Amino acid sequence: xxxxxxxxxxxxxxxxxxxxxxxAAVGVGHVVxxxxxxxxxxPSAAAGQTATMFIGIAFAEALGIFSFLVALLLMFAV
Amino acid sequence: xxxxxxxxxxxxxxxxxxxxxxxxxxxxxxIVVITLLLVVATRGRAVVPxxxxxxxxxxxxxxxxxxxxxxxxxxxxxxxxxxTLFMFIVVANFLGLLPTxxxxxxxxxVTGVMAVGVFLTVxxxxxxxxGAGFLNxxxxxxxxxxxxxxxxxxxVISYFVRPVSHSIRLMGNMMAGHAxxxxxxxxxxxxxISGIGIVVTPLSILxxxxxxxxxxxxxFIQAYVFTILTCVYLKDALHPHH
Numbered sequence: 001x002x003x004x005x006x007x008x009x010x011x012x013x014x015x016x017x018x019x020x021x022x023x024a025a026v027g028v029g030h031v032v033x034x035x036x037x038x039x040x041x042x043p044s045a046a047a048g049q050t051a052t053m054f055i056g057i058a059f060a061e062a063l064g065i066f067s068f069l070v071a072l073l074l075m076f077a078v
Numbered sequence: 079x080x081x082x083x084x085x086x087x088x089x090x091x092x093x094x095x096x097x098x099x100x101x102x103x104x105x106x107x108x109i110v111v112i113t114l115l116l117v118v119a120t121r122g123r124a125v126v127p128x129x130x131x132x133x134x135x136x137x138x139x140x141x142x143x144x145x146x147x148x149x150x151x152x153x154x155x156x157x158x159x160x161x162t163l164f165m166f167i168v169v170a171n172f173l174g175l176l177p178t179x180x181x182x183x184x185x186x187x188v189t190g191v192m193a194v195g196v197f198l199t200v201x202x203x204x205x206x207x208x209g210a211g212f213l214n215x216x217x218x219x220x221x222x223x224x225x226x227x228x229x230x231x232x233x234v235i236s237y238f239v240r241p242v243s244h245s246i247r248l249m250g251n252m253m254a255g256h257a258x259x260x261x262x263x264x265x266x267x268x269x270x271i272s273g274i275g276i277v278v279t280p281l282s283i284l285x286x287x288x289x290x291x292x293x294x295x296x297x298f299i300q301a302y303v304f305t306i307l308t309c310v311y312l313k314d315a316l317h318p319h320h
Contacts, residue, residue: 051147051306058303062243065250072253076079 010078017071024064031056081256082184101188104180108170116165137165141305148309152316159199160312163192164305171252171297175290184252186245193245196308204315215318244307251300255293262286 035053039046087098115137119130127135141161145153167183174181182188204212216233217226262285269279 051144054299054303055306055310058247058307059243061251062247065247065254066243068254069246069250 006078010074014071014074017067017074020067020070021064024061024067027060027063028057031060079257079260081180081260082253084185100180101182101185104170104173104182108166108173108182111169111173112165115169144306145309148306149313149316153309153312156312160305160308163196163308164301167192167248167304168298168301171301172294174252174256175293175297181252181256183248184256186249189245189249190241192304193241193248196244196311197241200311200315203312204318207316208318212315212318215314240311244304248300248304251296255289255296259286259289259293262289 031053035046035049035056038049084093084099084101086093087100087103091097093099115130116134119128120134122128122131124131138161141164142154142157145157145160149156170183171181173179174184204215208214216230216237218229218233221229262282265278265282266286267279268275268282
């Protein structure tokens with residue numbers, strides 16, 4: 001009976017943990033949107049900053065992946 | 079989720095450190111592909127390169143330019159290490175996209191070792207090159223003096239989180255992509271239930287194709303991001319003044 005409660009709550013927690021990925025998506029969109037608006041104003045300077053954009057995307061997306069990791073931990077390691 | 083399980087190749091026995099597993103096989107195949115691409119294709123050393131030779135030259139030039147741009151002229155000494163990391167991750171990611179393949183970089187054991195290796199290399203390099211001056215990395219001279227201890231504490235914590243985020247980023251991306259493909263693939267055989275199946279199966283096949291294309295892009299981008307973050311950490315170790 002206790003087992004069932006713990007497993008059920010773990011799955012509910014895993015579902016809640018996935019809401020963290022919404023913030024990550026907003027963050028990535030923010031970075032790319034700012035890059036696009038800058039690139040449309042100054043196209044010749046845009047090519048030099050694509051590397052910075054990719055680094056920004058990686059940092060923003062990493063936190064969404066951390067929340068996915070919490071969901072996986074709750075589902076398979078609790 | 080059993081696409082991520084480590085299984086022994088021969089028989090069903092216990093997995094010791096010397097047991098050949100599917101991880102071993104796919105890492106070996108990664109090395110074979112890298113050797114074929116970089117060594118065998120460039121054996122002719124033609125001035126007008128053949129197709130495979132020009133792919134090898136493009137990969138070399140791409141990583142060389144990245145290291146030179148981000149880590150500077152004195153970072154080029156460490157180019158072999160960074161090229162090894164990049165080629166291993168990109169070929170392992172792409173090989174994992176083949177049907178029934180195993181993605182070695184979707185395991186925290188593999189990406190964790192690479193990330194901890196980068197962290198230890200960069201930290202030891204910083205202390206060897208600059209001695210105690212390496213700690214200037216955490217002392218931000220552009221901030222007002224009362225604020226500096228707090229900032230230093232935050233900088234130290236974020237420095238130690240680097241290997242964690244470095245490894246989990248690659249592992250999470252690979253595992254998530256393949257898990258999504260598996261989920262959509264579970265919906266594909268529903269055409270056998272001829273009620274809702276007629277609608278669901280074509281949609282799920284379209285979804286699998288779209289996610290597969292995204293995963294191909296993500297495989298390359300994650301290798302690029304791992305490598306360029308390694309170059310950024312290397313630059314921090316070589317020039318630790320803020």
